[in-house]
Every structure is written in structure tokens, then in C-alpha cells.
Amino acid sequence: MTNNIQVTRKNPAYHLKDIQHYYGNTKVLDIDDLKIEKGSITGLIGPNGSGKSTLLKLLAFAQKPTLGQIFYKGRLELPFSSSIRSKITLLTQKPYLLKRTVFENIVYGLKIRKEKNNLEKRVAEALLNVGLDYQDFATRFWHELSGGEAQRVAMAARLILKPEVLLLDEPIASVDIESAGLIRQASLNARKNWGTTLVIASHDLQWLYSICDHQLSIFKGNIFSTGVENIITGPFEKSDQKTLIKKLEDGQIITLNAPSQTASTAIIRKKNICLALEKQSGNGHINQLSGHITSMLLEKKSETIVAAISVHDLSLIVLLSPDQINRLDLYPGKKVILYFHSHDVEWI
């Protein structure tokens, strides 16, 4: 095996290079270069079918990419390799519990590693981590658990392994608010106590922003390292040779520079969208859209606010500084104007 990246302490946990993955003839992932730092918590955002689960499977080394290489801590690794199998664990979207008791489900990974000491104590700790009582749950069978309890037992089965990397695919999709809080705390504790690197895919932006250092957005297999970006899908109408327009049902129109080659989806980076309280006079190349703020989330690392603006049936994201929030007196429900230049568009 040729390692073209030297193993040093500074190597990221993951380095994905020129990754392409296909299901049949359909390309589901296309990542040129992606690094995930050790001990970081990375959020993965994207619509259904965007490639999140596939990416997590590749990161878990449970699937081989069609093309490209994945380096783990600077070393080129292959799927199912025994050297990394015990270090990385994935909690799938619909966790599968073995047809056994909760206790046996949780110790399964330890038994594979031939660890037999203090099993009861370790299971009790793992269950406590996800807010479940050992006495109540250890002897229950898989079919005696609710969806949320099954999710938490599956999480406990991963936490007991003290993994180097914990990959979570929609971990709170079927749990209540309390369980979501417990899973959040358990994830943060894993990083704090064992230096675990976490990659978490979720549709719940509020929950994700409350736990992640940074977010990656994924759409049609393309990764946007700047986090969630604005995706505008067709149909578009041709206005002239160089311009496409999208008519919203409330009469507002979005004007975009036409793509140079065939593409069907427009990306407007959130950094290119500005916000004001009133419409301004400008040329025809500036889009001015009226909408309402629906939510505001703090992006911890940059200490900026990510605001979601509802423009009829579109939800657009803008980045705001705390100063702007104060100056414009912004709050969810407030009517605002978004403006961006028609040439600030990327097509995929």
C-alpha cells in the first residue's frame, strides 16, 4: 500500500481526495478534497438523497468509493480493514438492534474486541450516558423498546466502545426533545472525555448548530464546506440569451445569469445575500425579494447568526453579524428584503 501522505500528529482525522461514488450509472458523490479535523464535530446538512448517508458509509469504511482515496490520520485505508474497524463506528439512520436483550446488544462490540472486564458497570455507564436506567432496561428485549429508546440503546452500544470517530446518521430523527438533548450531551461528552471526532448528519438545523463546530452542506453529492447554502431548483424560464428567471407564485421574480453549460440547480452562497428593511433603488441585475425571518441560529465558530428567510415557498439563508441584528432590530417573524446580484450564482 502506498501512502503518499506522511503520518504526523498534524494530520486531519480524514482526508478525502478526488472521491466519486456511483450507484449504477448515477453519480451520488463528487468530492475533490475534504478534510475533517481530529476532535471536531462536523454537521452534515442536505436534503434526502443528497449523499449524506453514502458519505457516512465511506467515512465508516463500510463501503469502497468508486474512485478516489480516503486517508485516515494520514494513512490510506481500505474498507473493512481490521486496523480501523475497531476505531470508527457508525450509528445508522434506522439503527438495527440485534434480536437479543439490551445488555447483549450493548456489549456486542466489546465481545468482538474480546473485552470481558466490568461489563455490567460499563453497560450501566453507557446507558446512563443516554439517559436510560440499567435496572429498567438491561434485561429488556429489542422488541420491548420504543423507537426513541431503541435509538438511545444503539447510541449506548457505540459509546461503550469509546470510539475515535463516531458517525451519526440522523440520530434524532425519531426521538423526542428530551432524547435529542441526551444524544447531544452524550456526543459532546464523547469528544470531551475521549477526544472523539464526530460527523453528524441531521435535518434539524437548530439541534445541529447547537452541537457542531462547523457544518458541511451536501447537495447532489457536492460538498459545500461553508455550511448550508441556498439551493434554487427549476423550472427556470429563459428571459434572454444570458438570463434565466424563476417566477415565484406570489409574483416575485428571481433573475439569474444563465449557466455556461447544462445545469439545473442554482446555488446562491449565503455570503452573497444582503438584508435590508426596505427595497432600494438599483439596476435590474439586483434581485430584491421580500420575505419573513423564520429562524435565527448561532454559528458557534464564526460567532455569526444564520438566519432563515421565507420568501414565499423558498427558504433562503443569510449570514448576519450580531451588530446587524441589533442595528436592524431583527427577530423571527420580521419582514425583510433580501438582495443579491444575478451574477452571484453557481450552477450544478
Added chain:
Amino acid sequence: MDFIVAGFIKAIELLISGDRATWTAVWATIKVSTGSMLLSLGAGLPCGFVLGYFDFKGKKHLRTILDTMLALPTVFIGLAVYAFISRQGPLGELGLLFTLTGIAIGQTILAFPIVTAITATTIENIDHDLKLTLVSLGAGRRNIIATCLWEVRYGILAAAVTAYGRVLTEVGISMMVGGNIKYHTRTITTAIALETNKGLFADGIALGLVLIMIAFIVNLSLSFLRKQ
């Protein structure tokens, strides 16, 4: 109608009195069917796993052949085994013709496709997330195979019960390969056929009752195991 009632009464008498001819047929049946089941499970489980779990070239063709083997008539298997183990056959020197071992070989050929096909279907229907879960918990190839088989243990039990039912009740192989030799290779089914031909319905019904009882005990034991 009277002869059927009389047959039931005679059946109970034969069983209680420990009639030698009846009980040697019972033991011969239990021995060959259990032996053939163990052989077919030993070979069929791994083959079924491979067929159900992995994707490989020619899998569809193999499955078609297997499905065809499910419909093999017992007299044909009997004929084929006879041809191989008779004195002129390639395995004639082994002296397996008209022995319980010979019958067990034939019954294994009968049960093998049943065990393999049901195991393969059970494995194919395994939740797709199971393998991913096992891999993500650090399981190696051996652990994956063992855990998958354990997860579908009820499906495999069903395969075993179905195959056992088939070998327990077949006549063609036992008759052709075993030769229906009294006190030696006579099984319950061949004895029933013979007694009926002779007009001795009571003996036939007695043996039929034993056959049903064995099947009932096997199913009861498996049902008990399932509850465990």
C-alpha cells in the same frame, strides 16, 4: 369403515406391546432422517449463506438450478443414488446399497436444496442495516456470518423443520436404495407401503401414527426452542 377403526386399535396394541418389526422400522427412520438432516444442515447452511449474502457472477443460474432441485422426485434421487452405489456403479465398492447409510445419502440430496434455498431466502431478506451495523461495531467476516445466522435462527429452524418433514415422509429413496429389508433397512414409510399392499391396514396405520408423532415431537421441540 370398520377396518379403519380396527386399524387404530391394532396400532395402539402394536406400539404398546413393543412389536419388533414396528419398532425397528421406527428406529431406522429416526436414524436415517436425523443423519441426513445433520448432513444437509452442515452443507446447506453455509451454501445458503453464501448464496443469500454475496453477489457473484452466475448467482441467478445457481438459484435456478437450486429451485429446480427442490422439485426433484424422490424416485429419481433413488434411481441416481442406486446407479452410483450399486455394484456396477462408481461407488459400488463402498457397499452402501441396501444400507441405512445409502438411504441417508439419498435423503441428504433431497434435503440439501430445501435447506440451502430457505437459508438463502432468509439471508437475502435480512435487514440491510444489519451488516452495516455489524461492520460499524467492528465485526470481522466470521463475526458477521455467525451473527447473521443467529439473527435469522427462526428462519433456519423453519428450513430444518421443512427439510425434516420431507425426509421423514419420503418413500422413493428408502425403497430403491434401502430395499425395504425387514429389521434392517425397512423404514416407517416403506413399511406402510408394504403393509397396505398386503392388506394389513392396522400395521400401516400404527406406523402412520408413529410417523405423525415423530413429526409432532420435532415441531414441539423447535417451538420450545423458539420460545427460549
